[in-house]
Amino acid sequence: MRSPNPPRRGLLARSRRYVLAGATVLAAGLWFGASPVAAAGESVGTCVLEKYNEHTYGGQTGSYAVKAAKADKEFGSTAAEENIVELEGKLEGCLESPNPILPETTEIIWGGIAFAVLLGLMQWKLFPAVKRSMDRRAEKIRGDLDAAETARTEALEVKASYEAELADARAEASRIIDAARADAEGVRADLIARAEAEAAELRQRSDLDVEAAKRQALSDLQSEVSAIVIGAAETVIGRNLDHDTQVQLIESYIDDVGSRN
Amino acid sequence: MSVFALEFPPVTQLFEWPDIAFTDTALALNKTSLIYLVSMLLTVATFGLAARKRALVPSGVQHVAEGGVNFVEQNIVMQTIGPEGRRFMPFLTTLFFFIFYVNIFEVIPFIQFPGNSRMAVPLLLALVVWVIYNYVGVRSQGLGGYLKNSLFPPGVPKLLYVIVAPIELFSTFLIRPLSLAIRLWANMMAGHLLLVTFAVLSAALWGFGYVPGLLPFFMLVLLTAFEIFVSALQAFIFTILTAVYIGGSLHPEH
Numbered sequence: 267m268r269s270p271n272p273p274r275r276g277l278l279a280r281s282r283r284y285v286l287a288g289a290t291v292l293a294a295g296l297w298f299g300a301s302p303v304a305a306a307g308e309s310v311g312t313c314v315l316e317k318y319n320e321h322t323y324g325g326q327t328g329s330y331a332v333k334a335a336k337a338d339k340e341f342g343s344t345a346a347e348e349n350i351v352e353l354e355g356k357l358e359g360c361l362e363s364p365n366p367i368l369p370e371t372t373e374i375i376w377g378g379i380a381f382a383v384l385l386g387l388m389q390w391k392l393f394p395a396v397k398r399s400m401d402r403r404a405e406k407i408r409g410d411l412d413a414a415e416t417a418r419t420e421a422l423e424v425k426a427s428y429e430a431e432l433a434d435a436r437a438e439a440s441r442i443i444d445a446a447r448a449d450a451e452g453v454r455a456d457l458i459a460r461a462e463a464e465a466a467e468l469r470q471r472s473d474l475d476v477e478a479a480k481r482q483a484l485s486d487l488q489s490e491v492s493a494i495v496i497g498a499a500e501t502v503i504g505r506n507l508d509h510d511t512q513v514q515l516i517e518s519y520i521d522d523v524g525s526r527n
Numbered sequence: 528m529s530v531f532a533l534e535f536p537p538v539t540q541l542f543e544w545p546d547i548a549f550t551d552t553a554l555a556l557n558k559t560s561l562i563y564l565v566s567m568l569l570t571v572a573t574f575g576l577a578a579r580k581r582a583l584v585p586s587g588v589q590h591v592a593e594g595g596v597n598f599v600e601q602n603i604v605m606q607t608i609g610p611e612g613r614r615f616m617p618f619l620t621t622l623f624f625f626i627f628y629v630n631i632f633e634v635i636p637f638i639q640f641p642g643n644s645r646m647a648v649p650l651l652l653a654l655v656v657w658v659i660y661n662y663v664g665v666r667s668q669g670l671g672g673y674l675k676n677s678l679f680p681p682g683v684p685k686l687l688y689v690i691v692a693p694i695e696l697f698s699t700f701l702i703r704p705l706s707l708a709i710r711l712w713a714n715m716m717a718g719h720l721l722l723v724t725f726a727v728l729s730a731a732l733w734g735f736g737y738v739p740g741l742l743p744f745f746m747l748v749l750l751t752a753f754e755i756f757v758s759a760l761q762a763f764i765f766t767i768l769t770a771v772y773i774g775g776s777l778h779p780e781h
Contacts, residue, residue: 366716370543370647377648381648385618388570388620397616400597451696
């Protein structure tokens with residue numbers, strides 16, 4: 267399935283195949299065509315052979331020329347001798363090293379072409395593309411860091427707000443608890459007071475009851491004792507005392523007993 | 528060439544390569560020229576692929592390109608020119624990557640030849656740098672101001688100008704590009720000669736058994752690692768000196 271937004275195939279993308287193909291061909295050329303073995307082709311031997319074959323004497327070339335010159339030299343020909351010296355000079359030239367500091371013109375031309383094309387491509391397209399990509403990434407990272415910082419600040423603010431709310435809630439809870447505790451304390455104190463009041467009242471009431479019962483008991487006891495004592499006295503003395511005398515006698519006795527208690 | 532019974536190849540074989548295309552024309556192509564072209568394509572491929580990847584966390588080729596740009600910006604431009612040197616970033620980055628790739632072929636198996644051990648590119652780049660820093664100097668200070676600041680550096684006692692001015696004339700306008708070119712070329716050439724020497728020694732002494740052959744072989748391995756370092760270092764030195772020269776043209780007071 268095709269993507270709805272296929273990647274833009276710019277000049278770089280289109281030329282990539284050609285660049286790679288060119289690099290491969292050139293690398294293969296370097297590998298096979300310009301290897302040390304090929305360099306040996308331009309060795310001393312090749313040079314010597316070339317000079318030897320190119321050598322001319324008396325209208326002849328190559329080995330014929332050399333043979334003719336040698337033959338003439340045997341007969342004392344100065345021209346033949348000079349010709350052979352010239353050939354020797356050329357052959358010795360093959361052994362001479364060239365000045366390595368002097369640049370080859372063709373290499374300067376190819377080097378110049380390579381550098382000029384490269385500089386042009388770099389200035390025009392390649393360097394700005396890479397730099398743009400780097401800048402975009404730096405911008406994105408900077409943006410992400412800013413966003414993260416903003417998010418962090420916001421989170422801190424939210425946290426501070428939550429903490430404030432939490433502190434408020436805690437304070438409120440504490441206040442409510444204190445109030446509840448105060449209320450409870452009030453209720454407790456009230457209850458205790460009421461209970462104490464009721465207890466006091468009950469105690470008072472019971473004291474009164476006890477007092478009344480005591481009084482009643484004393485009265486009853488007094489009457490009972492009086493009756494017993496009268497009966498006993500009557501029995502002992504065998505005479506009746508009139509009532510008022512009896513009572514007076516008993517009460518005085520009781521009072522006497524009561525004061526002793 | 529026979530040195531102590533060792534067959535040492537003549538310099539023609541070490542640095543001069545036969546033409547493999549367009550022979551006997553001005554555009555004759557040899558191994559060195561091919562290295563220049565491949566280095567150009569490698570730089571294009573590095574940045575082209577890096578520009579396409581655009582991953583948030585760079586890796587592979589994107590990492591190489593972006594790491595290089597970052598390195599040139601932070602360790603070269605900001606250290607020597609300052610923020611206003613950012614406009615030279617494409618040029619300096621191109622310089623760094625191109626020189627590095629041309630150098631690194633020194634250790635690529637079967638190619639094993641640093642393009643900068645030939646004088647063509649070092650000289651060419653040094654001339655480009657010369658033109659640029661002089662142009663920047665004239666543009667930012669005016670012709671008179673640039674010449675005055677170059678030949679009569681501020682802060683030098685006036686009497687000393689008799690000696691300083693000719694020295695500065697030579698050093699700024701003649702020696703600088705030459706030293707830039709020769710430093711790169713000579714380092715790479717010396718590195719190549721070292722590797723060849725130990726390769727020849729290893730091959731020759733291998734015939735006498737493994738033990739004598741091992742020492743030069745280990746040296747060869749070590750020097751190969753060292754040449755990787757030198758390739759990057761020379762690219763860095765060439766680029767940072769270029770930035771220093773441009774910075775000097777922009778701010779004569781420094």
